Amino acid sequence: MQRYFVSKEQLTEAGAFLTGEDAHHAARVMRMSEGDSFIVSDGTERTALVQVTEASPARVDAQLIEWLEMSSEPAWRVTIAQSLPKGDKMELVIQKGTEIGACAFIPFESERVVVQYDHKKEAKRLERWSKIAKEAAEQAHRNRIPSIEPVRSWRELTASYPKYDLVLFCYEREGHESTGQGLGDVLREWKARETRPAEPSILLIVGSEGGFTEREAEEAVASGAVLVGLGRRILRTETAGLVGLTCLLYESGEMGGA
Amino acid sequence: MQRYFVSKEQLTEAGAFLTGEDAHHAARVMRMSEGDSFIVSDGTERTALVQVTEASPARVDAQLIEWLEMSSEPAWRVTIAQSLPKGDKMELVIQKGTEIGACAFIPFESERVVVQYDHKKEAKRLERWSKIAKEAAEQAHRNRIPSIEPVRSWRELTASYPKYDLVLFCYEREGHESTGQGLGDVLREWKARETRPAEPSILLIVGSEGGFTEREAEEAVASGAVLVGLGRRILRTETAGLVGLTCLLYESGEMGGA
Numbered sequence: 001m002q003r004y005f006v007s008k009e010q011l012t013e014a015g016a017f018l019t020g021e022d023a024h025h026a027a028r029v030m031r032m033s034e035g036d037s038f039i040v041s042d043g044t045e046r047t048a049l050v051q052v053t054e055a056s057p058a059r060v061d062a063q064l065i066e067w068l069e070m071s072s073e074p075a076w077r078v079t080i081a082q083s084l085p086k087g088d089k090m091e092l093v094i095q096k097g098t099e100i101g102a103c104a105f106i107p108f109e110s111e112r113v114v115v116q117y118d119h120k121k122e123a124k125r126l127e128r129w130s131k132i133a134k135e136a137a138e139q140a141h142r143n144r145i146p147s148i149e150p151v152r153s154w155r156e157l158t159a160s161y162p163k164y165d166l167v168l169f170c171y172e173r174e175g176h177e178s179t180g181q182g183l184g185d186v187l188r189e190w191k192a193r194e195t196r197p198a199e200p201s202i203l204l205i206v207g208s209e210g211g212f213t214e215r216e217a218e219e220a221v222a223s224g225a226v227l228v229g230l231g232r233r234i235l236r237t238e239t240a241g242l243v244g245l246t247c248l249l250y251e252s253g254e255m256g257g258a
Numbered sequence: 259m260q261r262y263f264v265s266k267e268q269l270t271e272a273g274a275f276l277t278g279e280d281a282h283h284a285a286r287v288m289r290m291s292e293g294d295s296f297i298v299s300d301g302t303e304r305t306a307l308v309q310v311t312e313a314s315p316a317r318v319d320a321q322l323i324e325w326l327e328m329s330s331e332p333a334w335r336v337t338i339a340q341s342l343p344k345g346d347k348m349e350l351v352i353q354k355g356t357e358i359g360a361c362a363f364i365p366f367e368s369e370r371v372v373v374q375y376d377h378k379k380e381a382k383r384l385e386r387w388s389k390i391a392k393e394a395a396e397q398a399h400r401n402r403i404p405s406i407e408p409v410r411s412w413r414e415l416t417a418s419y420p421k422y423d424l425v426l427f428c429y430e431r432e433g434h435e436s437t438g439q440g441l442g443d444v445l446r447e448w449k450a451r452e453t454r455p456a457e458p459s460i461l462l463i464v465g466s467e468g469g470f471t472e473r474e475a476e477e478a479v480a481s482g483a484v485l486v487g488l489g490r491r492i493l494r495t496e497t498a499g500l501v502g503l504t505c506l507l508y509e510s511g512e513m514g515g516a
Contacts, residue, residue: 072490099497101489140491182514231359231513232330233398239357246504247513255489255505256440 002030003138005043005145015063016040016050027057037065043137043145045070070143076252077103077201079164080241081157083110083208084117089238094129096242098136098146101249103201105129108152112210122151154216157205158223165200166190169225170207170240171217183228183244187251202248206241260288261396263301263403273321274298274308285315295323301395301403303328328401334510335361335459337422338499339415341368341466342375347496352387354500356394356404359507361459363387366410370468380409412474415463416481423458424448427483428465428498429475441486441502445509460506464499 004022018026018040026032033055040062041047047070050062080102082093094105107129109117129148137145152160161167168186190196205225212220217227230243249255262280276284276298284290291313298320299305305328308320338360340351352363365387367375387406395403410418419425426444448454463483470478475485488501507513 074489096497096500099491099493100501101491140493142491184508184511184514186514229514231332231507233357233359233400235357235398239354242354242500243358243504243513246501247508249489250442250505250508253442255501256442256444256487 002026002032002038003141004038004040005134005138006040008042008044011040011042011046011048013064015053015061016048017062018060019058023055023060024057026052026060027055032060038062039068041143043134043143047143072141073143074101074103074249074252074254075199076248076254077199078245078248079104079106079201079203080245081106081108081152081203081205082241083108083206083212083237084113084115084151085208085237086115090129091132092238093241094132094146094148095136097245098133098142099140100242100245101142101254102146102245103144104147104149105133106149106152106157106203108154108157110154110207110216111213113208114210115208117151119151126150154219158219161203161224163201164203165197167203167205167220167223167225168228168244169205169212169217169220170230170244171212171220171227172229172234181226181228183230183247184251186226186228187248191251204241204244204248206237206244209237260284260290260296261399262296262298263392263396264298266300266302269298269300269304269306271322273311273319274306275320276318277316281313281318282315284310284318285313290318296320297326299401301392301401305401330399331401332359332361332507332510332512333457334506334512335457336503336506337362337364337459337461338503339364339366339410339461339463340499341366341464341470341495342371342373342409343466343495344373348387349390350496351499352390352404352406353394355503356391356400357398358500358503359400359512360404360503361402362405362407363391364407364410364415364461366412366415368412368465368474369471371466372468373466375409377409384408412477416477419461419482421459422461423455425461425463425478425481425483426486426502427463427470427475427478428488428502429470429478429485430487430492439484439486441488441505442509444484444486445506449509462499462502462506464495464502467495 010016032052034052036052040050047068049065051065052062054061080097084107133146290310292310294310298308305326307323309323310320312319338355342365391404
């Protein structure tokens, strides 16, 4: 069934309405008319099944049929912190990471970032990334849209570590031997701790094409991160976060893992 | 260190030589000259460290320094059978699947394939896909290049199931509730079997954009496949194989999992 994310104001006890691109999509592309149903979510807290009462390409009104459970969100809330990659790789990370089940994305700058990041274009870029997250969340039948944070400096990122229950830093020293423990070993040890929260916040930090410097790895550890390796093959920057996220959610019991 | 895959004839006890694009890459792009080292592999059995004796853009000769261990290949040999997706998604599956550690790829046709597959272009397409696998294997420091099989019919694919130790069929019924067991449950149960080989061959079957029909799922089960789900979010066709592959390798103990 078709899904749309709307603002909180557009979804009430009475029903919901669509405007703009969503209304056009529902009325024109999906050819919805009176009596058709769709699912609508405010992207943070509430999801409902609604039924069209009036549809035009400018506005679609629908009445509430029933509130639905927010049932497709992972218990482990994983944020991918991705050092700015080249080209449109960040878009791939956001699109695929949203499908797989990431909770948020934080682009950040590290020493070996090779792109010249233009801060003046930040608003436009964030808007584009947020749109990709919204569309991927709709397609994947997520209940929430992952948030896309503004680009952070290395300092801002390390200062934010204490907000998380676990900070994982994907690290391969030059020469490409992973120097961290395997991700699986770290996760199983951590899972066994009695103090671990049931719905932990986890930060997964991934370098750009050039990786991290040794100094950055040391600073990350000093700030509370755990160095981890993702196996014996060298993953491209845009692949590492998706693989790490998948392993985390698999270990958490999503995908029938436990 | 730079890596190249060459034919068996190009790698002997005496050393190795590069020609064509590889020679050009080594001599021009990497500016290698006498005394520089690189790693060379025949893509199936042998990998060696060699040292340049003579370099030109047409041919690079190198002498053997030492044979290296084939150490970066996963113990679980996973073949991704991907029902033909639209656009260039197959290329993404091959590139990322090679990085993550797939052993082979089998494109195939199922009922709901939406692309018109032109069999006349098969040779050219296979060549392109094989080149993507070779480049991704070099980049990921793999010892082997995954093989790309010719496009198979549904019948040919089901007939090949007995060649594998485990056949996993990713399936979501219309309405998008997964009807298979979670992948993790299936894998742990299977791992515990005493008869399981230490280096199993596993076939992971993924549908195209339109998914599989109920009849196809029934036929797959009748032919020996196990239906599995990959969690509560709906993955795009090009994401499902990569996520499934990652979960398999994580469960096998790659990435420090066990």
